[in-house]
C-alpha cells in the first residue's frame with residue numbers, strides 16, 4: 649500500500665455522512681495523522697462536532713482550508729458542488745493540488761469544468777469503510793500522477809477494498825456498492841421486524857439479522873463460490889429455507905433489485921442534467 653507523506657495535507661470540502669466515514673476510516677487505519685487532515689463545513693455545530701470527535705483542524709472557510717493542500721476531497725452533494733467550489737476557491741488551490749471527488753453522478757468531464765487545470769480522480773466509496781469494510785471504485789484522468797493515484801487508493805485501502813475501473817462502469821458501481829448499504833439496511837431492518845413478529849426481542853432480532861448478513865457476505869468473499877451454490881448449502885430439500893425463499897421469490901425480490909438498480913441509473917442520469 650502506498651504511503652501518504654507526513655507533510656501532505658488532505659482537505660475535505662464537506663464532511664457529512666460519507667466524508668466522516670472516510671475521515672474515520674483513515675484515522676483509524678493510521679494512514680495519516682490528524683494534524684494532516686482539515687475539514688471545511690459550513691455550520692458551527694458540525695465544525696464543533698468534527699473538531700471534538702476527531703481532533704482535526706476544522707474551518708467554515710473553504711478557501712482557507714485548501715491552503716497548502718496536496719489532495720482535496722470533494723464530499724458535498726453533487727447539487728451543492730458549484731456553491732462549494734467557487735471560482736475563488738479554484739483560484740486559492742495550490743497549483744499541484746489533485747482533486748478527489750466522491751460525488752455520485754459527477755463525471756470526470758464535469759469535474760474538469762468545476763476545477764479547471766487540476767488533475768481529477770473520481771471515486772465511489774460506501775459507508776462501511778467507516779468500519780474498515782468499505783468498497784471503493786476509482787477512476788482518474790491521465791493528468792493524475794501515478795503516485796498520487798496510488799496515494800488516493802491507499803486512503804480507501806486503509807479502510808476496505810478498492811478497484812480501479814474505466815469511468816463508464818461508475819454509474820453501475822454507484823447503483824451496486826455505493827447505494828448497496830442502503831438496500832441491505834432495509835433488508836436487515838425488515839428481517840429483524842419479521843423476527844419481532846415471530847416473538848424475538850428487538851435487540852436480539854437485529855443482532856441475528858446483522859451477523860447473518862455480515863457472515864453471508866464474508867462467506868461469499870472467502871469461498872469465492874457463486875451465491876447460488878452458497879444458497880444451495882442452506883436449502884435442505886423439502887426443508888424450511890426453501891419455503892422462505894419461495895415466499896421471497898413470490899414477492900419478486902429479484903425483480904425488486906433489478907428495478908432498484910435501474911432507478912439509481914435513471915436518477916444519476918437526471919442529476920447530471
Ligand SMILES: NC(=O)C1=CN([C@@H]2O[C@H](COP(=O)(O)OP(=O)(O)OC[C@H]3O[C@@H](n4cnc5c(N)ncnc54)[C@H](O)[C@@H]3O)[C@@H](O)[C@H]2O)C=CC1
Nearest residue numbers: 662663664665666667723724725726731732750751752773
Ligand atoms: N452517503 C453515502 O453512502 C455516499 C455518498 N456519496 C457521495 O458523497 C457526497 C456527500 O454525501 P453525504 O455525505 O451522504 O451528504 P451529507 O449531506 O451528509 O454531507 C454533505 C456535507 O457537505 C457540507 N456542505 C454543504 N454545502 C457546503 C459548502 N458550500 N461548502 C462546504 N461544505 C458544504 C454539509 O455541511 C455536509 O457536511 C455526495 O456527493 C454523495 O453522492 C458517495 C458514496 C456513498
Ligand SMILES: O=C(O)[C@@H]1CCC=N1
Nearest residue numbers: 751752822826827828
Ligand atoms: O444517495 C446518494 O446519492 C449517494 C450516492 C451513493 C450513495 N449515496
